[in-house]
Amino acid sequence: MNLIFDPSKRTGNSVMATACEETTIWGAGTTRTFRPIWTAEELGVRYNHRPIGPRTGETTTDEYTRLNRKQKIPFLKDASLDLSESVAICRYLVGKHAAGTGFYVPDSPETRAREDEWICYTYGELDETSLYVIRRHEDLKAIYGEAPTAVDSAKAYVARHFAVIEKHLDSNAYLVGGQFGLADIVLISCLDWAVSYRIEMPAALHEYRERIRRRPAYQRAFKTNYQSTKR
Numbered sequence: 001m002n003l004i005f006d007p008s009k010r011t012g013n014s015v016m017a018t019a020c021e022e023t024t025i026w027g028a029g030t031t032r033t034f035r036p037i038w039t040a041e042e043l044g045v046r047y048n049h050r051p052i053g054p055r056t057g058e059t060t061t062d063e064y065t066r067l068n069r070k071q072k073i074p075f076l077k078d079a080s081l082d083l084s085e086s087v088a089i090c091r092y093l094v095g096k097h098a099a100g101t102g103f104y105v106p107d108s109p110e111t112r113a114r115e116d117e118w119i120c121y122t123y124g125e126l127d128e129t130s131l132y133v134i135r136r137h138e139d140l141k142a143i144y145g146e147a148p149t150a151v152d153s154a155k156a157y158v159a160r161h162f163a164v165i166e167k168h169l170d171s172n173a174y175l176v177g178g179q180f181g182l183a184d185i186v187l188i189s190c191l192d193w194a195v196s197y198r199i200e201m202p203a204a205l206h207e208y209r210e211r212i213r214r215r216p217a218y219q220r221a222f223k224t225n226y227q228s229t230k231r
C-alpha cells in the first residue's frame with residue numbers, strides 16, 4: 001500500500017457520483033485527507049471532492065489560499081462553515097450527520113471526554129509526534145532536513161504507544177463506547193500509515209485493522225482518497 005500522494009494515479013476529471021452543492025472536501029492522497037472522506041462515507045454524506053495534493057502547488061494557488069490561509073489539506077466547506085484540520089472536520093461531520101447511522105456519538109460529558117482522550121492520544125502521539133516526524137525527516141528530508149536520530153526515536157516511540165493500545169483492545173472491539181466511531185477512524189488512519197512505513201505492529205492491532213478495513217465505507221474512501229481524480 002502506498003500512502004504517499006501520487007498525482008499520476010489520477011484517472012479522470014470528475015470525482016463523486018454523489019456530488020452535490022452542499023459539502024465540498026478538498027484534499028487527497030494522505031492520511032489526514034483520508035479521515036474526513038472516510039467519515040463522510042460512513043455517514044452517507046453527499047459531498048463534492050476536490051482531490052488536490054500536498055506539494056503539487058495546488059494548496060498554494062490564490063484561489064485555495066483565499067479559502068484556507070494555512071495552505072493545508074484537508075479542508076471542508078458547506079453552507080454553514082469553512083473548516084480545516086482533519087479531526088475538526090470529522091467531528092463536525094459526525095455532529096451534523098451521525099444521528100441514526102449507528103456511528104458512535106458520545107452523549108455525555110464523560111463519554112465525550114473518553115472519546116477525546118483517545119483521539120488526542122492517537123493524533124498527538126502517533127500522527128504528529130511519530131509518523132509525521134518520520135515523514136518530514138525521511139520522505140521529505142529534502143524540504144525539512146535529514147534527521148536519522150529523530151526518525152529512529154520516533155519509530156521506537158510508536159512501539160511504546162502501540163503496546164498501550166494493544167492492551168486496551170484486549171477487552172474492547174472498538175476504542176470507545178463499544179461501537180465503531182471517530183476514535184477508530186483516527187487510529188486506523190495512523191495504523192495504515194505505520195504499515196506503509198513497515199513499522200512493526202502487535203498482532204492485535206493488525207487484527208483490529210483488518211476487521212475495520214473490511215467496512216465498505218473504508219474501501220470507498222480508500223479509493224477516493226488514494227486513487228482520486230483531478231477536477
Ligand SMILES: N[C@@H](CCC(=O)N[C@@H](CS)C(=O)NCC(=O)O)C(=O)O
Nearest residue numbers: 030032054055059072073074085086
Ligand atoms: N493538522 C492538520 C495537518 C494538515 C497537513 O499538514 N496537511 C499536509 C498534508 S498531510 C498539507 O496540507 N501540506 C500542504 C502542502 O505541503 O502543500 C490536519 O490534521 O488536518
